[in-house]
Amino acid sequence: MSEAGAAVKTPLYEEHVAAGGRMVEFAGFELPVQYKSLTEEHHAVRERAGLFDVSHMGEIAIRGPAALDFVQLVSCNDHQKMTVGRAQYTGIMYPEGTFVDDTLVHKMADDEYLLVVNAANRHKDVAYLSEVAAEIDDVEVIDLSGDYAQLAIQGPLAEEILQPLTPENLSELKYYRFIEGGVAGTAAIIARTGYTGEDGFELYVEPSAAPGLWRAILDRGQPHDLKPAGLGARDTLRFEAGMSLYGYDIDNTTTPLEASLGWIVKFKKGDYIGRDVLERQKEEGVERKLVGFEMYERGIARHGYPVLLKEDDAEPVSHVTSGTQSPTLGRALGMTYLPIEATEIGTEFFVQIRNRTAPARVVELPFYSRKKK
Amino acid sequence: MMSIPDELKYGRSHEWVKADGDAVVVGITHYAQDQLGEVVYVELPDVGTSFATGDELGTLESVKAVSEFLAPIPGEVVEVNERLADEPNLVNDDPYGDGWLVKMSGSLDDEETLDANGYQEFLEEESG
Numbered sequence: 001m002s003e004a005g006a007a008v009k010t011p012l013y014e015e016h017v018a019a020g021g022r023m024v025e026f027a028g029f030e031l032p033v034q035y036k037s038l039t040e041e042h043h044a045v046r047e048r049a050g051l052f053d054v055s056h057m058g059e060i061a062i063r064g065p066a067a068l069d070f071v072q073l074v075s076c077n078d079h080q081k082m083t084v085g086r087a088q089y090t091g092i093m094y095p096e097g098t099f100v101d102d103t104l105v106h107k108m109a110d111d112e113y114l115l116v117v118n119a120a121n122r123h124k125d126v127a128y129l130s131e132v133a134a135e136i137d138d139v140e141v142i143d144l145s146g147d148y149a150q151l152a153i154q155g156p157l158a159e160e161i162l163q164p165l166t167p168e169n170l171s172e173l174k175y176y177r178f179i180e181g182g183v184a185g186t187a188a189i190i191a192r193t194g195y196t197g198e199d200g201f202e203l204y205v206e207p208s209a210a211p212g213l214w215r216a217i218l219d220r221g222q223p224h225d226l227k228p229a230g231l232g233a234r235d236t237l238r239f240e241a242g243m244s245l246y247g248y249d250i251d252n253t254t255t256p257l258e259a260s261l262g263w264i265v266k267f268k269k270g271d272y273i274g275r276d277v278l279e280r281q282k283e284e285g286v287e288r289k290l291v292g293f294e295m296y297e298r299g300i301a302r303h304g305y306p307v308l309l310k311e312d313d314a315e316p317v318s319h320v321t322s323g324t325q326s327p328t329l330g331r332a333l334g335m336t337y338l339p340i341e342a343t344e345i346g347t348e349f350f351v352q353i354r355n356r357t358a359p360a361r362v363v364e365l366p367f368y369s370r371k372k373k
Numbered sequence: 374m375m376s377i378p379d380e381l382k383y384g385r386s387h388e389w390v391k392a393d394g395d396a397v398v399v400g401i402t403h404y405a406q407d408q409l410g411e412v413v414y415v416e417l418p419d420v421g422t423s424f425a426t427g428d429e430l431g432t433l434e435s436v437k438a439v440s441e442f443l444a445p446i447p448g449e450v451v452e453v454n455e456r457l458a459d460e461p462n463l464v465n466d467d468p469y470g471d472g473w474l475v476k477m478s479g480s481l482d483d484e485e486t487l488d489a490n491g492y493q494e495f496l497e498e499e500s501g
Contacts, residue, residue, distance in 0.1 A: 038436050232436065
């Protein structure tokens, strides 16, 4: 363990420093916010490929004969039909139907699931899941975060770059599936998942193997102009793809239905934590909803800026949850919660930018979707 | 490495100033634009507005952050760099030239600004 207050270095710290990474503390880890240029890294992922160190992410195993029952109890999605080798996105729910965290559930075996969780929530998640598990026989919650480093190679050329490093046939690995196999001579979970809106892979390996794998991928990627990419590009990429960030777009006060994540809320399954609240919300309709918006005059909306329905409103109706100048689309875009009657596409409202207000209008989410092959 | 031209004067919030006829040109330093990253939006003050030293003149925004730039000298804004509305990247590409921000009335007050050596030392102290 590190000393109190000291940020943890990932196994790739030296690689980041050597590559000119601008290191910042994020969720208790020292990670690069960017190397040379955030926007170049962003465009590399959209057009070719980028390599991310996401070793800060937490990994929590759910093991035992009751593993499926337990996952079904804490998650709003339905995992009954998952087969081994599938990954599924979901929310871990409080009794209020709000998010403990959002997570990718991987089915490792009939009696084992691996939850990949946000770094900032890891300890909270382990405590919450352990508390729920204490009421159930035959299930264990095990924090495996220290056992894994995670690298993400993302972008249209990801498969082409990674394929020579593994004997597995990556073209047969479909989206949201994973295999356990070798990459660059090390054992890995190879998952076709990501947080950028592009095709790509997330690789889970033992920490000591991470630097060798990092260098092998950079080396293979060099002819394709693959770039190491930092947290800054990770954020702008996920934002354009309309993917929520915990602590910003979703948190312990928002439900998945309000967050426009209705597709992860299932009712054709048994009882689960928060179900009654979500069911009622589904029947009665939500009072507010997460929307995407664009600023169509001057100004960039940022996280935390007040949102006004009318320009001269004294009190904000909400705040911007995420917002930036989109590198791909070249426009200032944002996300916020609006009262349901104001969520129709084209609805105009205002964002307070420092000492002035600027007009915004509701647009479709996601802002960006890749062209599927 | 960081460029710090000898002929300019510098403010402690990383602006540079230079005399230009009766006016003083203000921009941000190479170091400041590097810290900020690619500038995507510049908010400039209205011509005719007066500022005291240290007042917020405007804001520079990169994809990841918002940064204020401050008046390194007291004075009235007599001109702003209109090109930055469409080409905010000039602040990165040519911080000491086409990426200038505003022109202010007034003169260089040597008590308040640093010379190139002084700014170099200031940067070294600041980065510890």
